[in-house]
Amino acid sequence: MNSKSNNINNNENILCPSAQCEDGAMLLGVVRKDGHISFLSKKVVIDQEFVKISRLGRSPEKRFRFADTCVKAGCKHWTKDRCVVIDNILDILGPQPDLAKLPSCSIREQCRWFKQLGSKACTVCPEIITDLHPKMQS
Numbered sequence: 001m002n003s004k005s006n007n008i009n010n011n012e013n014i015l016c017p018s019a020q021c022e023d024g025a026m027l028l029g030v031v032r033k034d035g036h037i038s039f040l041s042k043k044v045v046i047d048q049e050f051v052k053i054s055r056l057g058r059s060p061e062k063r064f065r066f067a068d069t070c071v072k073a074g075c076k077h078w079t080k081d082r083c084v085v086i087d088n089i090l091d092i093l094g095p096q097p098d099l100a101k102l103p104s105c106s107i108r109e110q111c112r113w114f115k116q117l118g119s120k121a122c123t124v125c126p127e128i129i130t131d132l133h134p135k136m137q138s
């Protein structure tokens with residue numbers, strides 16, 4: 001395990017649950033055909049080989065969800081003291097009542113969105129695809 005994967009597995013480290021496909025990031029889930037995420041129940045850190053192979057096809061951020069260290073003010077989605085991605089999505093979708101049972105994801109104790117909003121974040125999280133850029137869709 002390299003120092004990045006040690007860091008990512010450290011429970012004190014808060015993770016962004018909609019990160020980029022990069023060496024040392026965590027594979028959080030897979031985008032199903034219906035557009036929802038199936039979460040992995042175990043922590044799986046990806047390596048350079050995974051990144052290389054998955055970049056051969058459609059954008060990996062359209063097909064998977066990744067988690068990586070939350071860089072706070074180093075990210076364009078950080079405002080004052082929070083990540084506004086989940087705030088904005090909850091504003092649009094509202095908490096999804098039929099998803100009241102929390103998805104069993106592997107990072108809950110480290111998740112930035114859960115830290116901000118608790119289980120409300122988890123009700124919409126399975127509907128979030130990181131890369132929705134239309135030009136890249138196929």
Ligand code: SF4
Binds near residue numbers: 105106
């Ligand atoms: S918002 Fe909830 S379901 Fe989504 S990654 Fe965070 S803890 Fe897991």
